[in-house]
Amino acid sequence: MSDIAALFTWVNIRFLLQGLGMTLLISALAILCSVVLGTVISVMRTSNSRVLRGVATVYVEMFKNTPLLLWIMFTFFVAQLPPIGAAVLAFTLFTSASVAEIVRGGLASVPFGQYEAAKSQGFSTMQTYLLIILPQALRNMVPALLSQFVTTIKDTSYLWGAMALQELMGRGMILMNSYNSTVQIFAIFGIMALIYFVVCFTLSQIVRAYQRRLKEARTA
Amino acid sequence: MLDIFAPYKWEALFERWPDILAAFGTTVGISALALVIALALGIVFGVLSVSRIAPLRWVTRVYVEVVQNVPLLLQVFVFYAIFPLLGFSLAAFWIGVLAIGIYHGGYISEVVRSGIGSIHRGQFEAAKSQGFSYWQSMFVIILPQAIRIIMPPLAVQAANLVKNTSVLALIAGGELMYFSNSFAGATSYYGPVYVVAALLYFVICFPLSRLALYLERRTRSHRHLATGDATEALAEDALEVTPGTHDITGRAAADALAGGVGTMFETVDIAPARQAPSPRHPLHVLGDEADGPAERGPMEQAFTGRVAAEIADEIGREIAQEIAEECGDDEACAARVMRTKAGRVKAHRRLERRAVARRGVESTVAGKAEAGAAAPASPDAVAEGVRDLGARRSPEADEALASRAETATSDRITRDVRKRVDGAAGALEADAQRAPAEAAGAEDMPAASRRRSDEHDEAELGAEAFLDNDYVSGELDAPAERAAHVRAPHDEADFDAESEDAAARHDRRERRSGDEEARESSGPETVVPEDVDMEALAGMAARAADDAAARMERLRREGLEGLGKDKRGEGK
Numbered sequence: 145m146s147d148i149a150a151l152f153t154w155v156n157i158r159f160l161l162q163g164l165g166m167t168l169l170i171s172a173l174a175i176l177c178s179v180v181l182g183t184v185i186s187v188m189r190t191s192n193s194r195v196l197r198g199v200a201t202v203y204v205e206m207f208k209n210t211p212l213l214l215w216i217m218f219t220f221f222v223a224q225l226p227p228i229g230a231a232v233l234a235f236t237l238f239t240s241a242s243v244a245e246i247v248r249g250g251l252a253s254v255p256f257g258q259y260e261a262a263k264s265q266g267f268s269t270m271q272t273y274l275l276i277i278l279p280q281a282l283r284n285m286v287p288a289l290l291s292q293f294v295t296t297i298k299d300t301s302y303l304w305g306a307m308a309l310q311e312l313m314g315r316g317m318i319l320m321n322s323y324n325s326t327v328q329i330f331a332i333f334g335i336m337a338l339i340y341f342v343v344c345f346t347l348s349q350i351v352r353a354y355q356r357r358l359k360e361a362r363t364a
Numbered sequence: 365m366l367d368i369f370a371p372y373k374w375e376a377l378f379e380r381w382p383d384i385l386a387a388f389g390t391t392v393g394i395s396a397l398a399l400v401i402a403l404a405l406g407i408v409f410g411v412l413s414v415s416r417i418a419p420l421r422w423v424t425r426v427y428v429e430v431v432q433n434v435p436l437l438l439q440v441f442v443f444y445a446i447f448p449l450l451g452f453s454l455a456a457f458w459i460g461v462l463a464i465g466i467y468h469g470g471y472i473s474e475v476v477r478s479g480i481g482s483i484h485r486g487q488f489e490a491a492k493s494q495g496f497s498y499w500q501s502m503f504v505i506i507l508p509q510a511i512r513i514i515m516p517p518l519a520v521q522a523a524n525l526v527k528n529t530s531v532l533a534l535i536a537g538g539e540l541m542y543f544s545n546s547f548a549g550a551t552s553y554y555g556p557v558y559v560v561a562a563l564l565y566f567v568i569c570f571p572l573s574r575l576a577l578y579l580e581r582r583t584r585s586h587r588h589l590a591t592g593d594a595t596e597a598l599a600e601d602a603l604e605v606t607p608g609t610h611d612i613t614g615r616a617a618a619d620a621l622a623g624g625v626g627t628m629f630e631t632v633d634i635a636p637a638r639q640a641p642s643p644r645h646p647l648h649v650l651g652d653e654a655d656g657p658a659e660r661g662p663m664e665q666a667f668t669g670r671v672a673a674e675i676a677d678e679i680g681r682e683i684a685q686e687i688a689e690e691c692g693d694d695e696a697c698a699a700r701v702m703r704t705k706a707g708r709v710k711a712h713r714r715l716e717r718r719a720v721a722r723r724g725v726e727s728t729v730a731g732k733a734e735a736g737a738a739a740p741a742s743p744d745a746v747a748e749g750v751r752d753l754g755a756r757r758s759p760e761a762d763e764a765l766a767s768r769a770e771t772a773t774s775d776r777i778t779r780d781v782r783k784r785v786d787g788a789a790g791a792l793e794a795d796a797q798r799a800p801a802e803a804a805g806a807e808d809m810p811a812a813s814r815r816r817s818d819e820h821d822e823a824e825l826g827a828e829a830f831l832d833n834d835y836v837s838g839e840l841d842a843p844a845e846r847a848a849h850v851r852a853p854h855d856e857a858d859f860d861a862e863s864e865d866a867a868a869r870h871d872r873r874e875r876r877s878g879d880e881e882a883r884e885s886s887g888p889e890t891v892v893p894e895d896v897d898m899e900a901l902a903g904m905a906a907r908a909a910d911d912a913a914a915r916m917e918r919l920r921r922e923g924l925e926g927l928g929k930d931k932r933g934e935g936k
Contacts, residue, residue, distance in 0.1 A: 209523065209569035210562045211530035213541055218562075221554040222368055294433070301435035305534035313437065326449045333446055337434050344433035 148331045156319060163315030164339055170228065170303070170311065171296040174235030175243075179289065181236060182243030187273065189248060200244070207241035213302050220307045227309045231300070239296055246288040250281035284358065290351045294344045301340075312339060368555035377556045380547065387543035388564050394460040394539055395526045395568070401465025402472050402525060409469065410476025411502060424473060431470030437531055439463050444535045456537040460529060468525045475517045479510035512583055519576035523569040530565070540564055 188200035207215070215238050219230040254277050262272040304314030316336035320329050377384075413424040431439070443459040454462070483506050491501030533541035544561040548554045691697035 205570060205573075206562075206566070209527075209573055210565045211527040211541060213530040213533060214544070214558055214562055214565065217541075217545060217548070218554075218558045221548060222558065298433075298435040301437040302531065302534065305437065313435065320445075329449065330446065333438075333441070337438055340435055340438065341430065341433045345429060348429075348433060 147325050147327050151323070151328055151331055151335075159319060160312065160315050160335065160339065163310060163312040164343070166309070166315075167297060167300045167311040167313075168343075170231050170235065170300050170309075171293060173232045174239055174296055175289065175293050177232065177236040178239040178243040178292075179247075181240035183247050183278070185240060185244040186247040186251060189244065190251070204241045204244050207238050212238045212299055213306060216302055216306045227303075227307045230307060231303050231309055235296060235299070239292060242292055242295075243289070246285050246292065247281065249288070250285035251277060253284040254280045287351045287355045287358070290347055290354070294347045294351075297344060297347075298340065312336065369559075370555075373551075373553035374556045376551055376553055377547065377560065383543060383547075384540075384560065384564075387538065387540045390457065390537075391526070391529050391539040391541075391564075392568070394457060394464065394529050394532070394537070395522075397461040398464040398468065398529070399522055399525055401461065402468035402521070405466060405469025406472025406476050407507075409473035410480065411507075413473060413477045414480050416498075428470045428473055431467055432474075436464070436467050436528055437534060439467055440531055440535060456532060456535055459535065460532045460537050460539070464525060464528055464531075467528070468521055471521050471524075472518065475514055475521065476510070479514035480506055482513050483509050516576045516580035516583060519572050519579060523572035523576070526568050526572070527565065 185200045185203060188196045189204070191197055191200075212234070215234040216231065219225055219234040219237075220227070223230065223233070225233060258276055258280065259272060262276045267276065300311050301313035303309040303311050304317060308314065310318070313336065316332055320332050323329060323332065409424045409427055412420045413428070415421055440459060440463040443454060443463050444456075447453060480502075487505060487509070488501055491505045496505065529537070529539055530541035531537075532539050533545050536542060540561055544557045547557045687698050
């Protein structure tokens with residue numbers, strides 16, 4: 145028991161929380177970039193130009209049907225980027241394919257009359273999307289985006305194994321190496337899992353609450 | 365950049381092609397086995413998650429939440445790093461199979477749960493009413509139907525599972541990703557190997573996600589099965605046929621009873637003519653644009669749930685009769701025959717035959733429905749309805765029949781009211797004719813008015829007879845008005861024109877304005893000799909219009925109920 149108590153020093157806790165910070169930072173950056181890129185792609189997918197549509201479709205299919213780890217490796221080794229840059233790039237590429245689908249759903253949820261109304265008021269295509277359509281679409285996209293955020297947080301755990309980036313998983317592994325009793329390793333592992341669980345579970349509960357509210361708003 | 369993909373690097377890679385294939389094979393093997401485990405766990409936990417026993421639901425909740433909210437890599441590490449500490453170690457291959465199987469089992473369990481949730485509870489009730497146990501109904505009736513809804517997300521899960529096997533690279537899993545990493549690490553030829561790995565993953569995942577898309581589109585054409593409120597509404601509509609009242613048997617029950625949604629749209633889909641959907645139909649909320657053009661939308665079906673159930677009933681009786689003929693009282697034989705006769709495919713075939721035969725008798729049904737719906741409708745209207753709608757039987761047809769009946773009824777009532785107003789006008793006219801003679805002796809008005817009022821009431825009674833309604837006499841009991849009739853000498857022709865005008869006017873009049881006029885006419889200040897007859901007429905007309913509207917509404921309601929009853933009656 146004292147073994148476990150020995151784990152809970154401020155240094156260890158801070159060490160892990162910094163790892164969590166890194167995890168959240170990378171996830172948040174990746175999601176933000178993905179939303180921008182995903183929006184561009186999904187708008188391209190609805191474009192009138194066949195070329196743009198084709199490019200966007202190939203992009204989405206390519207990243208949707210290959211593993212994330214491969215892109216992490218690819219950006220790190222082939223593109224030779226520094227770890228954080230490579231991580232954010234890989235996650236952005238991979239996640240933007242999913243986000244493009246989410247954005248597409250979000251855009252589809254905005255009634256077509258809104259486009260026509262914007263056009264009738266003399267908005268340009270850009271203005272229509274930025275000022276009229278996207279703000280409305282975003283509201284419907286929030287739950288799916290948060291779910292994607294959860295997925296991304298979980299997937300950042302690959303980064304330690306792939307490029308030795310010290311996010312939560314990596315910090316936990318490092319900590320595990322400096323303790324050797326079985327109980328302590330269990331405990332560290334449990335704490336790591338618990339932190340992930342608390343973060344992700346909270347987010348998923350928020351998603352659920354938000355969805356309920358959206359549904360109520362729609363039925364009311 | 366180009367030297368990353370220099371030709372000699374490709375050569376070096378392709379010299380290792382047996383290893384590439386082996387690694388690819390390992391990925392496929394792990395994926396396949398993990399998928400089996402994930403499916404098994406997913407179905408078991410998915411079914412448990414809708415269990416009536418609360419602790420079982422909690423267990424599945426915990427499983428799903430833990431598995432979904434903890435990174436896969438961490439779960440793999442439990443097998444890889446933690447279990448060996450407990451003296452329980454596995455080869456990387458089996459770690460992959462187990463960990464990934466368990467991980468995706470959680471996701472599939474959610475898929476199964478929502479699939480089951482999308483099957484209406486009425487199906488359970490129907491199954492129960494047919495003597496199925498909970499587990500029988502779950503595995504024989506609910507899950508087979510849920511599968512169609514489950515399939516698309518399941519294919520997505522399968523693709524994700526394949527992609528997630530790459531995580532094993534981090535524990536030296538020996539699969540494709542691991543091979544790529546180790547080759548890249550050993551030779552520092554990073555480019556080609558990742559491209560090849562990407563291609564190989566793509567080769568497995570792309571068909572799976574295409575399959576998912578295809579299945580989804582196919583399901584969407586039956587999309588009501590998968591979507592919330594509309595499903596609910598549809599099922600409710602279909603459930604107007606209460607489960608317990610049908611004597612149909614076995615799988616046919618599952619397929620067609622209690623909504624028979626599956627049957628309805630899979631088997632009894634006859635007339636593909638897409639008519640303007642009735643706004644009354646619950647599925648109207650879906651609209652056309654909900655999902656782009658569906659291959660076959662729910663509105664294109666010729667049979668509503670009720671009719672589908674009706675057909676199912678007939679089949680049930682047919683089966684029961686055949687069993688009785690074949691086996692008599694032999695219970696075991698009956699059970700055996702029932703099993704062979706009531707299979708899903710066979711039931712469907714019967715349904716199909718029935719559906720074809722049905723089209724032949726359609727017009728009869730329509731005629732009966734019409735007769736039941738709108739007794740007051742003229743034979744012409746019925747004939748017309750049958751001619752127009754005879755070929756089809758659908759919610760739209762029902763709607764059209766109902767509205768036809770309504771029109772016929774409203775025509776009749778209009779005539780009715782016209783007659784009644786004419787009658788009243790006649791009475792007033794009679795008064796008016798006598799009026800000049802009486803006008804001189806205005807001082808003995810009470811006596812005169814009493815006399816005239818008797819006559820007047822007689823005339824009124826004539827008018828009333830059309831209506832079996834007593835407001836007319838009530839209206840004219842007001843002494844001031846009676847006096848007014850007496851005192852108002854009118855030119856005959858003038859009067860005729862006016863009364864006709866009023867009769868015509870009441871047809872056009874809206875209810876509200878009718879009310880207004882009625883209010884006006886009942887006010888004492890309106891007793892102005894020249895106008896009063898008109899006012900009284902207008903009031904009557906307004907009331908008549910109100911009354912007609914109310915009656916029409918009642919008849920319409922009765923008619924619609926009659927329609928329902930008639931069909932239900934046939935079903936039994």
